[in-house]
Amino acid sequence: MGLESNLNTDGGGFMVTTVDSVVNWARKSSLWPMPFGTACCAIEMMATYASRYDLARFGAERMSFSPRQADLLLIGGRVPIKMMPVLQKIYEQMSEPKWVISIGACASSGGLFDTYSMIQGVDQFIPVDVYVPGCPPRPENFIDAFMKIQKLVENDSVKNYKKPKNNSFNKLWQTN
Amino acid sequence: MSIAELGETIKTEKMKMNFGPQHPATHGTLRIEMELDGETVVSANPEIGFLHCGFEKLCEHKSYNQIVNITDRMNYLSPFCNNLAFILAVEKLFDLKIPKRGQYIRVILAELSRIADHCLCVGAQALDLGAFTAFLYLFEERENIYDIMEMISGNRLMTTYTRVGGFARDREFTDYHIKEIRRATSGLYKTIDEVEKLLNQNKIFHGRTIGIGVVSGKDAINYGLTGPILRATGIDWDIRVSHPYTSYEDFDFDVPIGENGDIFDRYLVRMEEMRQSLRIVEQAMQNLPDGPENAEEEDKYVLPPKDEVYTTIEGLIHQFEIIMENRGFKPPIGEVYFRTESPNGELGYMISSNGGNSPYRCRVRPPSLVNYQILEPMLTGQMLSDTVAILGSLNVIAGELDR
Numbered sequence: 116m117g118l119e120s121n122l123n124t125d126g127g128g129f130m131v132t133t134v135d136s137v138v139n140w141a142r143k144s145s146l147w148p149m150p151f152g153t154a155c156c157a158i159e160m161m162a163t164y165a166s167r168y169d170l171a172r173f174g175a176e177r178m179s180f181s182p183r184q185a186d187l188l189l190i191g192g193r194v195p196i197k198m199m200p201v202l203q204k205i206y207e208q209m210s211e212p213k214w215v216i217s218i219g220a221c222a223s224s225g226g227l228f229d230t231y232s233m234i235q236g237v238d239q240f241i242p243v244d245v246y247v248p249g250c251p252p253r254p255e256n257f258i259d260a261f262m263k264i265q266k267l268v269e270n271d272s273v274k275n276y277k278k279p280k281n282n283s284f285n286k287l288w289q290t291n
Numbered sequence: 292m293s294i295a296e297l298g299e300t301i302k303t304e305k306m307k308m309n310f311g312p313q314h315p316a317t318h319g320t321l322r323i324e325m326e327l328d329g330e331t332v333v334s335a336n337p338e339i340g341f342l343h344c345g346f347e348k349l350c351e352h353k354s355y356n357q358i359v360n361i362t363d364r365m366n367y368l369s370p371f372c373n374n375l376a377f378i379l380a381v382e383k384l385f386d387l388k389i390p391k392r393g394q395y396i397r398v399i400l401a402e403l404s405r406i407a408d409h410c411l412c413v414g415a416q417a418l419d420l421g422a423f424t425a426f427l428y429l430f431e432e433r434e435n436i437y438d439i440m441e442m443i444s445g446n447r448l449m450t451t452y453t454r455v456g457g458f459a460r461d462r463e464f465t466d467y468h469i470k471e472i473r474r475a476t477s478g479l480y481k482t483i484d485e486v487e488k489l490l491n492q493n494k495i496f497h498g499r500t501i502g503i504g505v506v507s508g509k510d511a512i513n514y515g516l517t518g519p520i521l522r523a524t525g526i527d528w529d530i531r532v533s534h535p536y537t538s539y540e541d542f543d544f545d546v547p548i549g550e551n552g553d554i555f556d557r558y559l560v561r562m563e564e565m566r567q568s569l570r571i572v573e574q575a576m577q578n579l580p581d582g583p584e585n586a587e588e589e590d591k592y593v594l595p596p597k598d599e600v601y602t603t604i605e606g607l608i609h610q611f612e613i614i615m616e617n618r619g620f621k622p623p624i625g626e627v628y629f630r631t632e633s634p635n636g637e638l639g640y641m642i643s644s645n646g647g648n649s650p651y652r653c654r655v656r657p658p659s660l661v662n663y664q665i666l667e668p669m670l671t672g673q674m675l676s677d678t679v680a681i682l683g684s685l686n687v688i689a690g691e692l693d694r
Contacts, residue, residue, distance in 0.1 A: 155367035165430035180315045230345030
């Protein structure tokens, strides 16, 4: 937008902006997602990453399978009671700031599986920022959720990052 | 002192290692507790149940048509094969026969599902071994099959298309669909060739797959393995040929067989099965008979066509009688078992009915669970990095494994 023409040709000059806008711009355009895919939604998540939908366009190319280097947790699929402590531990291992997308009906609300072994919505145990409806959601839905997260990141302030989010959930696991 | 002698003098402690349940190579939620001596696996103890959702319990209070929904979510790589296996068991219980056209359409969709399943399995297997291109090529073909499934059933992944005595919608399959399937599958031959060019002569792929995870034919039978894993050991066993269902006897196709039972042979068997599936799809489309797709409406188990339900009072009552509980929907009392050849192996459903609206007990024989048993003897003595390759070649679907 004419930005380059205002800069000196010798590479000098400066621009004035806020820390928030620079940091948030960098953060939102290179989110590192940690895919926690358990079931069917993980296949649609794969489809979103694969050839046709290509989530790399949104700067989320680098899938981080280690929670310690991730800032966006994608929960795709059913989460049984046996799996929930693992998920909660993964969430706690992620460094701040972090965001969570709950993909699909099962992760958001239990979905089809109202049975003895299932968690009826992961938001009982970890905070969720964006829910994606559908069983499974289409890749377009998932991309929309991703853009909503980008909007959240953009409108956040660096000041808020220091405060951890409300983590007053029941801990399901114990350290020995 | 040579290196080999030095290696014998250095004593290393055995190390316990935890693999999963959250690991990209587990394709879901499997956990293996391994004991390692250096990089060699001494013992491997798989733990299952991280995706147990109570499928069989859910079946006990859902009606027969509703259970089709649940079967989708079991093997989510090839949902239609699950739909088909369940509904064939129900039709055996109800003693229903659907017209030839319906059977052919079922074959077309089941074979397309098989192709989609193998696409993802081979792609993910290659991805785990570092070959990203093959994954992207094959996933594009999977997307084309998704498009067909969406056009026919309304959902990309979860088809839920079969119903007792036919399909969710009758007389929906037209020449337009055949044209679209031809268009979508025309690129598949080329992609299979391309992927074979990428992997068949690939030195790295050879090194990671040939002679690794070997299963002998005797072991495979003793462990009850089925599907591509069994066929890769050289045993000619395909339920589509030995016990044909839904008119598989009408089609001419070969059953690919491996020799060594290693990972490479499993990959080759899967690639060849995709070609054979394409042959079946092509034959079914050419010889597709005319006529109705669903079984006779007079049968009190079959849903009436939707346009009749929305426009006539008889159709509405008919639909009501079937859908509502305690309205005369009386299945026969008895027990049946029906098995099909799903992409992973023998997928069977045992249904026990006491005449109620839903099965008294529904038991699944999942190929993934039975095939997973061989993992422990297969891993023992292999290197740690081969774990990923072996897991990928077994194509274990956690949803089907834990149910």
